[in-house]
Amino acid sequence: MSGPFESRWRDLAVRRLNIAPGQAVLEIGCGTGHGLIKLAEATGTAGRVYGVDLAAGMCRVARARVTRSGLMQASVIQGAAAALPCATGCFTAVFMSFTLELFGGAAAARVLSECRRVLGADGRLGVVSLERRGRDTLITRAYDWAGQRFPEWIDCHPIPVADLLSGNGFRPIDMIQGAIGGLPVAVVIAQKIGL
């Protein structure tokens, strides 16, 4: 249901990640695979794109979308963000769209540590996420209330995206802020620091 609102932000984030033909890219929480298609178009046939998702159903739908697209450079693997089924240092870029905000505190740190592990030196991370910033508004308060009352329906918790990345071994190099239906959203592109 939220697809039409989120796709504009997801596509913008893929563009700002500046993926070049031939690069290897991982999407964590690839969902139904819309982001994978954009990433695979950017890498071209010389590149490789892997989508990881915890949910078997999401993987099934994403695989079907990739097959229909004919973009043979993309594939989907079922797995967990906190223990990625990927070798160390094998990606140029990692992408997450409306996924990092599913993880709170220590779990988010664990996911970002996995992102660092699978990225090569100078690897880039692109995140698009609901953002916690500034003063609460009526809409953000209503969203927080709904998240506490109906956690099985509202499982995203807006996060201070750039600060979270800075605190977990990444240097933000590009940021765009906006809103979806009054809820703050941010695209942050960050560089891996160190090895």
Ligand SMILES: C[S@@+](CC[C@H](N)C(=O)[O-])C[C@H]1O[C@@H](n2cnc3c(N)ncnc32)[C@H](O)[C@@H]1O
């Ligand atoms: C809100 S959806 C976003 C999907 C997609 N990135 C998009 O922008 O449309 C979050 C996705 O993260 C996946 N997910 C949730 N927890 C996960 C975990 N621990 N490891 C990997 N994927 C996870 C869900 O199955 C879901 O597909």
